[in-house]
Amino acid sequence: MTREPKKISMKVVPRLSQYYRIIYDRDSKDMVSSNDLSVATGFTAAQVRKDLTYFGQFGYPGKGYNVGELKGSLKRILGLDRRWRVAIIGTGNLGMALLGYRGFREQGFEIVAAFDFDKRKTGRVINGVKVFDIGQLRRVLEKNGINMALLTIPRNSAQNTADELVKCGIKAILNFAPVNLKLPSGVKARNIDMSMELESLSFLSVQNGEQE
Amino acid sequence: MTREPKKISMKVVPRLSQYYRIIYDRDSKDMVSSNDLSVATGFTAAQVRKDLTYFGQFGYPGKGYNVGELKGSLKRILGLDRRWRVAIIGTGNLGMALLGYRGFREQGFEIVAAFDFDKRKTGRVINGVKVFDIGQLRRVLEKNGINMALLTIPRNSAQNTADELVKCGIKAILNFAPVNLKLPSGVKARNIDMSMELESLSFLSVQNGEQE
DNA sequence: TAGATTGTTAATCGATTAACAATC
């Protein structure tokens, strides 16, 4: 297999996701060109080719990329050929919504447990997923081979709980709390901050908005 | 007031949000330096000063920035001194979760209506917000002075519904569907794509992960 | 063959940082 180079900018990764999404339901026997992907994404064709060559040579000069092969390569590059076993920490509005979302499993992310601090919320089974008391964290994570956590708890308990997760060996955290988590270097995190997105939208609208 | 310059990179906006968040609950009489903000955010102090000077001169050489003044300036820059009246389109898991989230109102984003395609879901009142049939879109948007929409509907109906919103005069859309919406130039959108974030996290973990 | 399209180099563009005079 193609050798993974040392350091890839995180800027390319969402673009790889987009390429993957675009070819996801195309016929594996078809070919797709960097220009096709350019049109579909809005990135330049040069950008597309560059992004892909960071990881190897997947194309055929004069022909383009074979959809099936590219799908497989992107899947491997994005780590979607692994088995991700996911815990949801916090069963408030957002945690419950994610629990009910079927799209994740399809992409290879399987939600296998949920946790809450509130005894009144624990013990329930939602969508086939049991809600455990946070005190059971280590036991349940280990027993179920969980290797990813979605953090959907309030801001002020996020750092402490993240620390707990790290102690239990979790190395991948998707954080929805509006805090910059401090994490040891081996632990990877991504943040989704909805308030920040609303503010960006607000900014855009005000800066070059309608009747200003 | 300070003159807004022509073109600001969208890269600065999330940083402004962070500065705002950090000083949000500090005493307005205090001073904060670019170095303080650097430590709190992880950006360089030069970055902090540069970001702010795009919008004017807010600091006092030798002193730093006055928290109260900076808070006010950032609020204005981000458009949070406006009144945002928000509709949620789609009352599935995610739409319902956003409906129940109290944090938005505090930041000036007031959810005033929800919409769904499914007649069985309309008519209900959740958290004080009524769920209307999508057929009522124009009437309800206009009657309530709604100027922002959160799009939480499945992928395949997202573009059509966004077109409807645009026709009704909506100029700001926060899109949760995993599609690149095609929108006329006056309409601003931001995307939150949870699957893409999961994929980025997966990539990070696999590329420079544990035992590779 | 002629036409299409890759992979890659070099040129361009844009964003970040270092450094420092001006200011309090």
Added chain:
DNA sequence: TAGATTGTTAATCGATTAACAATC
């Protein structure tokens, strides 16, 4: 005053794009 910190310029760094030889 001495020390601190801004605003801003110039230097650096990194990412994007244009261009084209190699390939099918």
